[in-house]
């Protein structure tokens with residue numbers, strides 16, 4: 001094992017502009033630290049990303065060894081500030097695209113691949129878009145966020161990682177100042193939370209039952225252009241508030257559009273995921 005990341009291979013990818021540095025590390029040998037992750041994700045002095053996806057064999061990582069029989073690969077997810085998160089919906093989709101494009105898994109269109117995450121196993125289907133069975137988030141209860149001196153009531157949701165979904169009028173969404181973190185209740189969110197602001201949109205989207213727009217302030221990354229687990233939380237809250245137990249929610253994020261299709265315990269998150277560059281760290 002080296003003592004720095006110099007010479008390590010990397011790839012860069014994104015899902016609806018939620019972007020990641022991908023580090024192939026099959027044997028879990030890279031000396032990854034919070035400081036090195038933050039340096040890689042720095043948008044001026046590093047490669048720039050919302051997070052790092054380390055691609056490691058489940059058998060070779062202590063957090064995933066128990067999943068080794070069910071999933072060869074573990075998504076070791078780190079936020080841009082170097083903190084570790086349990087789940088990343090867009091990360092899974094980009095991770096699967098990377099595995100397929102590098103031949104680490106069967107890349108046949110329609111193939112289903114299961115990977116390990118800190119929040120358990122997730123299975124995705126490869127295609128032009130990548131659709132992942134995320135499971136329905138648990139709605140924890142009502143709480144709220146404070147932003148710029150204004151209170152926003154919302155619903156706490158557990159999508160494998162913590163979320164707070166706050167509905168806002170459509171006319172207010174674009175004007176929210178998300179340059180600083182919304183204040184949240186530490187008693188409800190002892191590990192912090194990702195905060196989504198969501199607005200109903202009137203124009204129907206073919207194939208979707210509901211159409212909303214979302215902006216997110218991510219724990220460990222700040223405002224990002226998309227958040228897959230946030231979309232799952234938003235879909236669960238939007239459907240629950242409408243008294244629905246099933247349906248497809250189209251969610252417009254600054255970086256594009258994702259869909260979440262809910263039926264019983266099933267929630268399938270779908271959208272684009274692309275690899276845009278590969279290289280070697282200096």
Ligand SMILES: N[C@@H](CCC[C@H](N)C(=O)O)C(=O)O
Pocket residue numbers: 018051079084085086087088089090091161162194218219220221224226227228229230
């Ligand atoms: N962008 C991700 C979520 C990444 C983790 C999050 N910032 C956290 O700390 O929980 C997604 O697409 O889900």
